[in-house]
Amino acid sequence: MSFKNTYIGTIVYAVKSLATGMKVTLCEFFTRKVTEHYPENRKTLKISDRHRGVLVMPHDDEGNNKCIACGLCQMTCPNGTISITTKSVTDEETGKSKKVLVEYNYDLGACMFCQLCVNACPKGAIEFSNEFENAVFDRKKLVLKLNK
Amino acid sequence: MTDFNTIIEAIDSSLNSMMPHSAAVLVECILAAVCAIGAYLVFAIIMIYMERKVCAAFQCRVGPDRVGKWGILQVFSDVFKMLIKEIIDIKNSDRILYNLAPFLVVMSSLITFSCLPFARGLQVLDFNIGIFFIMAASSFGILGILLAGWSSNNKFSMIGAIRSGGQMISYELSMGLSILTLVVLSGSMQISELVEDQTRGWFIFRGHIPAVIAFIMYIISGNAETNRAPFDLPEAESELTAGFHTEYSGMGFGLFYVAEFMNMFIIAGIASTIFLGGWAPFYISGLDGFNEAMCWIPGIVWFLGKTFFVIWLLMWIRWTFPRLRIDQVLVLEWKYMVPIGLLNLLIMTICVVMGWTF
Amino acid sequence: MMEVTFVEIEEFRSTMIHLHRKGMDFLREMIGMDWNEEGLGAIYILENSDTHECTEIAVRTTDRENPELPSVSDLWMVAEFYEREVFDFYGIRFTGHHDLRRLFLRKDWVGHPLRKDYDTSEEINPIRMESEPVEEFSREYDIKDDKELAEKVEKLKILHYDQYTVNIGPQHPATHGVLHFHLSLEGEEVRKVDIHCGYIHRGIEKLCESRTYPQTLAFTDRLDYLSAHQNRHALCMCIENAMGLEVTERVQYIRTIMDELQRIDSHLLMYSCMAMDMGAITGFIYGFREREKILDIMEEVTGGRLIQNYNVIGGVQADITPGFAQKVKEYCNDQKKRIREYYDVFVNNVIFTNRAKGVGVLTRNDAISFGATGGTGRASGWACDVRKRHPYAMYGKVDFKEIIHTGGDSYDRLLVRLEEIMQSIHIIEQLIDNIPEGDFRTKTKPIIKLPEGRFTASVEGSRGEFGVFIESRGDKTPYRMKFRPTGLPLIAAAHKIMKGCKIADLITIGASLDYVIPDIDR
Amino acid sequence: MEMKKPVIKSIPYEEFKDNETLEALIAEINKERTNVVLGRLDDLINWGRSNSLWSLTFATSCCGIEFMSVGASRYDFARFGFEVTRNSPRQADLIMCAGTITHKMAPVLKRLYDQMAEPKYVVAVGGCAISGGPFKGSYHVLNGIDKIIPVDVYIPGCPPRPEAILYGMMQLQRKVKVEKFFGGKNKHQQKGYMPDEPIIVTNCPTEQTNGKDE
Structure with a gap:
């Protein structure tokens, strides 16, 4: 042994x-x-810009966005997170009625960050920012209105 | 060496002058009790804070540092929260035993706590069979755990309690053997005499090999007595959710939590008393200047320094090893620790008889 | 394309016995199907564990009121759980199965959800807030001589009332999720184990039937979130093969490297959780410290730490960042030094070796019969690595050793994982320096439609073979999509090897099998 | 004596989200707060409770792994005082519901919540706990745990980053600091606390009607 x-x-x-x-x-x-001291290092914290924190609709300085209210993002979203309300406006010169965006509601609580909406958007009007500080007390505050 | 006896005699004489003897004794008892419980709680808070910080250090993280300067007030906020938590009474649990259990555990650790020699003369109980009394008093803490497990009508805590019964009773044996080895070396069981004898060299150096083996055995069985780390089967987090104190909430759980830490302090206190010389300063025969310099450090600093070193040792063991299975715990005790303990006792007696000790 | 041979019910049993005797000892997958008019049935994918050749057998019954098929649970032990799942979702009763109960849904659930005519309205199945009635008796179906189906209530009581029964229940620190062990104990010995799953059953396969192909990709990340990348790779590969879409060389490189990074990440978590379950919290923290470095690399490139969302049909979401190769090499060198630490702190520790050696032994034949692939199968001596059996992506061109241990106990299962980390690092180092140029994604039409037929693809996930089966009828949404669970065979194996062990061993075996519950329940 | 705005170290009050709900709570408490001593005691107890929230180890799916990495050494939520994750609901103050809650798991969660000792809180981590997330249309998933238990903080994300979980815990700390303990109404003391009606942005297309162009 x-x-x-x-x-x-x-x-x-x-x-x-x-x-x-x-x-x-x-x-x-x-x-x-x-250990990374999170609240203390908030200023110097570098989060990769590809991180999907919340969906935003960038506006240029005059405050208008690139969204043409086509509804493609609403259709490709698997669990109905985006809801667009539009109204039709008759254009003066051409006289045709054109859809204009009224309200772009996005439910952050139900989103699963699969980026299908951003890929589907023809105009690149929406994108994900890496802003991760979104915890709230009230469920209704999670429904964000993206267009100004 | 500052001697607390003079202070105590002064208090005693002033009290006797003011009131009849029986009232003076009563006041002294109350004073001693208040000091013991006060020291008990202060050490508990220091120990919880130290445990969290040392555990974090071993795990390369930082531990509590946002509450107070370095997280010092963290344990106070834990105490406040624990005081306010709702105490849930369990539907068909054995109410009397359920409520008695935490107090049994705390009482046993409080009695053994008051036997520790903090400095020359600063000791609440000092019988001539001191060490034997400590062994006896610390063993009825097991009753508290068994009662807690049985009475809280929860199958997990029942298993935890039975495990702790088997483990703690068997490890009393090897702890007793290692203490007995030292009593053979020192010749007396009175704690103050034990420490007095060590002023001319700590037992761990004078008893050379058998004393070191006894020290290692004592640390292992001390760990098992306090249900910590490799032996924390009674409240094995990952097996029995929270072991015997699953059903305790609020202050019931708080008492168990404090008693566990204080048992660790007592084990370390006894280890430093009988192995590392309690409040006796470091002594090398022959270097009188050196010994003189050592005497300037007060006895209580020596005692607390050694105790917290042994506590750090226990924590080091806790945060390194996985948990043992119940049959391995008992195999380790009966097949390895008891035979070695007996052999060690034999070697020590031979050394003492032949005079090979320093 | 997958060729399925349909067999009549009468000779189904005989063909199966014949195939089993011919060496088809590995039941890879069993897919319950509802072909509307052609009836309810099941497709069995069998494989010979030595020659790796597969056959696909299907059987169906047109009777929709009480459909019934002969059971094969005596030939392959994992069929016992697969058949319970098909009974749960399709209502097909398997005669001869000794314990046919619902596997995932509650006992008082009305209807069988995966049938095409299932009504998902809330009234039929509201959220029942009272806890589930515990089943006393197992149920066995047998054909009476006059051909009508009789439910013979087997007197085999699952758990005798008078025994000391304990629930290591849905919420427990050591069940790696929401798995429910219903044990009957004899002191510390476990007399009988009854495993309940379904606490995290989200009905992903039913959801996939109403989603377009790009939308179903997101579900694979949430199946086994510790092999999210490999799962998604399997689904993308299956859809691309079906569409006949060729993927560039660069994408193959990127997918293989990311798969191996995800495998190291999962093995580190397996080591950490095993250390935590056995009481060594420090071992857990060391494992997570290295894992955070991989998560940084993953987040840099894909944007997600745990759920990466990186593979897309036709390639990857975005190109790799410039510093990617440098960071990965840095990580690999650091990991080689650190792994020594795991062996010192935990694996070679005498307490762990005594608690893990010889505990929960799974023999090679049992592993094959249970279909327990992955590290568990390789620890029992069965060479079941999909990367070697059916190489895909870059695995054909990369040289790496398949780790095989023959002990089959919890100790060997951990050793296999730790040595596989080193093999994965070896693979990455061969690929990282010569990633070819090329575009990271080939353009696809917005609406993706697969041609008619059945398609499968399988991948070596972190804890076993992850297979994807798609039956498409040519429109946007799949007719039926089935994912082979890597964890269900492990649960079936656990059901057998946990009998007679101690409570502490049960936790060790559970940790060493390393199952992920959402992958079992889907 | 006015109750001040809750202060969290190294994050200014304005940079927090959803301060309106907190201000409503503060205003409501300040109406009944008359006694200075009780007020002082309240603040002391709230300070104690907010810095030692012991969470129950309750993780059902992917968010559980992020919950573990919050406890590990890199993000280390022991710094905030939440180090001891208790396994028994009796000793836990808060349930961090990390993962999907299905029909079979709902009674278990409700039972765990009822077993916890009273000042108890619930944090819904991740899309699944808030609204059913990726599985909103499934037959077996509960669309949001606020249907069965009152939720204090919602942390969106699928799964949320460890820093987002820490941020959510700090929000919970602020909410605990703004509570009245001695005498008077406390959110938890109203029995039969009914979770407010969960809003549905768009009814999830169960019979997939997308691709309207067909």
Whole structure:
């Protein structure tokens, strides 16, 4: 029977393996800590810009956006997170009636961040920002109105 | 070495002058009780804070640091929250035993706490069979855990309690053996005499090999007595949700939580008393200047320094090892610790008889 | 395309016995089907574990009131759970199955959801707030001699009332999710295990039947979220093969590297959770410290830490960031040094070796009969790596060793995972430096329609073979989409190896099998 | 004595979201708050409770993994005092519902919530807990846990980043700091607390009617 299975052998092997374990934790006791102090490092925190935090509709300085109210994003969304209300406006020169966006509601609570809406948008009117601080107390506050 | 006896005699004489002897004794008892409980709670809070910080350090993270300067007030906020939590009474639990259990555990740890020699003369109970009394008092803490497990009408806590019964009773044996080895070396069981004897060299150095083996055995069985780390089967988080105190909420759980930490302090206190010389300063025979310098550090600093070093050792063990299975716990005790303990006792007696100790 | 041979009910049993004797000992997948007029049935995908050749057998019954098929649970042990699932979703009763109960849904659930004529309105199945009635008796169906189906209530009580029964229930720190073990104990010994799943059953397969193909991609990430990338790779590969869409070389490289990163991430989590379940919280924290580095790389490239959303039909969502190769190499070097630490702190620890060696032994034949692929199968000596059996993406051109251990106990299962981390790093290092140029995504039409027929694809997920089966009738949404669960065979195996162990061993076996519950319940 | 705005270290009050609900709570409490001593005691207890919220280990699916990495060393929510994740509902103050709640799991969640000791809170982590998320139309999924238990903080995301979970916990800390404990109405003391009607933005297209151009 090898030394390892004898009575003394098990004790020696046990003590050796326990000691190596404790050596590792002791070294860890004195190494630099890896914790990121979240609230303190808010200014310097760098989140990858591809991170999908919340859907936003960028507006240029005069406050109009690129959305043409085609409803493609509403259709491709798997669980009905986006709801667009439009109204038809007769254009003066051409006289044709054109759909204009009235309200662009986006339910952040139901979104699953699958980016199908952004891929489907022909005009690139909506995109994901990496703003992750969205916790709220009231469920209704999660329904955001994206167009100004 | 500052000697607290003079202060105590001064208080005693002033009290006797003011009131009849029986009233003075009563006031002294109340004073001693208040000091013991006060020290008990202060140490509990320091210990909880130290446990969280040391555990975080071992796990390369930071631990509580947002409440108060370095997270010092963290434990106070835990205490406040614990005081206010609702105490749920369980439907068909055995109400008397259910409510008695936490107090049994706290009482046993409070009695053993008051036997610890904080400094020369600063000791609440000092019998001539001190160590034997500590062993006896610390063993009825198991009753509290068994009652808690049985009476809270929850199958997990029942399993946890039975496990703790089996584990703590068997580890009393190896703890007793390791203490007995030291009593053989020192010749007396009175705690103050034990420490007095160590002023000319701590037992762990004078008893050389058998004392070191006894120290390691004592640390292992101390860990098992307080249900910590490799032996934390009674409240094994990942197996029995919260073990024997699953059904306790609010202050019931708070008492168990404090008692667990104070048991650890007591184990470390006893270890530093009988192995590392309690409040006796570091002594090397021959270097008188060095010994003189050592005496300037007050006894209580020595005692607390050694105790917190042993606590750090226990925490180091806790945060490194996985949990044992119940049959391995008992195999380790009966097949390894008891035979080695007896052998060690034999070696120590031979050394003492032949005079090979320093 | 997948060729399915239909068999009549009468000779179904005999063909199955014949095939089993011929060496088809691995029941890869069993897919319940509802072909409307042609009736209800099931498709069995069998494979020979040595020669890796597969056959597909299907059987159906036109009787919709009480459909009934012969059971094969005596030939392949995993069929016991697959048949319970098909009974739960389609109502097909399997005669000869000794314990036919609902696997996922509640006992008082009305109707069988995956049937095409199932009504999902709230009135039939409201949210029942009282807890589920516990089943006392197992139920077995048998054909009486006069051909009508009789429900013979087997007197085999599942859990005797007088035994000390404990629920290691849906909310428990060591069940890796919401799995419910109903145990009967004898002191510390576990006499009988009855596993209930379904607490996280979200009906993904029913949802997929009403979603377009790009929309179904998002569900694969949420099946087994620790092999999110491989699952999505499998679905994209299946749809691309069906459409005949060729993917550029660059995308193959990127997908293989990201698959291997996801595998390391999952194995690190397996090691950490096993350490936490056995009491070594520090081992858990060390594992998570390295895992955070991978999550940083994943987030940099794909935008998601755990759910990446990166594979799309035709390629990947966005090109890899410039610093990607540098970061991955840095991580690989650091991981090689750190893995030594895991062995010292936890794996070589005498307490762990005593608690894990010889605990929950799964023999090779049992592993094959249960279909327990992945690390669990390889720890029992069965070479079941899909990357070697049916190579896909870059795995044919990359040299790596398939880790095989023969012990079959919890100790070997952990060793297989840790050594596989090193193999994955070896694969990444071969690929990372020569990612070819090319566009990361080939353009596809907005509405994707698959041609008629049945398509399958399978991938080596982090904890087993993850298969995708699509039956399409040529329109936008799939007629039937089935995902092979990597965890269900592990639960079937656990059901057998956990009998007679101690409570602490039950937790060790559960941790070493490393199942992810949403992947079981779908 | 006025109750001040709740202060969280190193994040100014204005940068928090949804302050209106908090201000409504503060205004409501300030109406009945007359006694200075009780007010002071309230603040002390609220400080104690908000810095030591022990969460119950309750994770059903993917958000559970993010919950674990919040507890691990990189984000380390022990800094806030939530270190001890209790396994028994008796000793936990808060349920962090991380993951999907299905029909079979709903009674279990309700029972766990009822077993917790009284000052208890619920945080809905991730889209599944808020509204059923990716599985909103499924026959077996509960569309949002606010149908069965009152929810205090909603953390959107699928799964939310660990920092988002920490941000949600800080929001909960602010809500705990704004509570009246001694005498008078406390949100939790009204028995039969009815969760407000969950709004549905668009009824989820169960019979998939998208692709209207057909």
